[in-house]
Amino acid sequence: MPTLISLSRVINYGLVNLWRHRLLSLTAVVVMGISMSVLGLLLVVNQLADLSSSTIKDRVDVSIFFTPEATDDQVTEVKAEFEKFEEVKSINFISAEAALEKFKQRHGNDPLIQATLLELEANPLDSTLVVTAHDLGQYPLLIQKIERSRFHPLIKEINYEDNRALIERLDTITQGIRNFGVLLAVIFGCTTVLVTFNTLKLTIFSRREEIEIMRLVGASNWYIRGPYLVEGTAYGIFGGVISSSLIYPFLAFVEHGASNFFGFRLPQASFFHEGFWLLIIIQIGVGIGLGVISSVIATRRHLQI
């Protein structure tokens, strides 16, 4: 069992090793940092793609405009009837009055519109039901059902913008980004392991005298391998810290553009806000993981007696 003394010595050896061949260590840290930056970018891009596609999906709905003759009671009845359709996720009723109120509010400081409204005797706006489906593919069927219902005479117009082609294309792109990202992550991951492994291999060779003596005077395997595990871990931590500090300004820069694109602030949980810590943890965590894998391979292959 490794004692506390041994543990602190192992950590100390590892860090001293790392410092002794700092140029070599720097290579490993830089490669680790690049890989973790790529990983971070991929995660961010992936999240943005997800957000944009779900934002667009959320905005798809069908608006049913009723004729001016349709009373609120009738529309409420229609709403109750349509809610029975299994495709329907939600129906929102906007009465003509409410719609007008909202319109007035929105254009409250436009005197021309205010004046025009005053001149009108009747409410120019219609009562509306805004219907959303559970799934994008359900909209065509849903619209058919609405058109064929017995309430059809009350309906003035059904407004549905068919965004499906666009959304499908967006989904294909998102999926493409994801596949490419996984491939890229694997390539960078392997490169990192290879470079780190080679770095550790070199340091093991440069210290083989010491290692041999350690063995002969009774060092446990754990004690001999430990410093290299510490080194690999340290590469991962430094690499993760580097990439995290690179990605922070990048995110700040992107956030502005992204917010404009979506028309609202990015979700609190996204990498741009509270999720940033998650991103850091992922980068450092993966860095440590790769470092440990590399050092396990290196010590397995080059520390056998």
Add this chain to the structure above:
Amino acid sequence: MIVFQKITKTFKSGQVVALKNVSLEISQGEFLSLVGKSGAGKSTLLALITLEERPDSGRILIEGQDLSAIKPADSFYLRRKIGVVYQDIKLLPRRTAAENVAFAMEVSGLPDAAIIADVPKILDLVGLKTRGGAFPNELSGGEKQRVAIARALAHKPALLIADEPTGNLDDQNALEILQLLLKINEFGTTVILATHAAALVNKIKRRVVTLEQGEITYDQKRGRYLI
């Protein structure tokens, strides 16, 4: 303490026979000289004790424990009970004499306080009280051997193995090293000394085991080295 039972050890898949059917018993506190010409198998026999080599056949017991039952990964545990002075010394060139000794103590998990307290004492014991700060290339052959002995003693082993510690030394220095080993033996440590220095072993009147081409040809209680 150590029992060899019909040990055979070959190299290069049987082409080189280093030890042939060797049986030997070494008791606690004994001082044993292992003599023989170059290539007789002395170092091989010692390497079997420290598990650097494994026999092809036969059994080795140390304090009743069968060495074949010890997995390579656990061999460190046995090595901590044994101090070894290697034929090729194996000091770390970039560490001072004291650091070389301290290194072995660190490795075996001794606390810093014990290391700081014990290193000067051990250096004093081997007669290097004032040379602790010197690097190996600043030391004479005899002094290097002393450092190697100090390091072997650092973790207070019950058994000290010295492989040709007097190899490159003049008679005077060789004798001093031998006297140091005898002193260590007097403290209770079992000592196995491998050498082909005839004159040296003749002087001490201790047990002498002679190896010839991998076989034990003489085992004399207080004998003279006959070859």
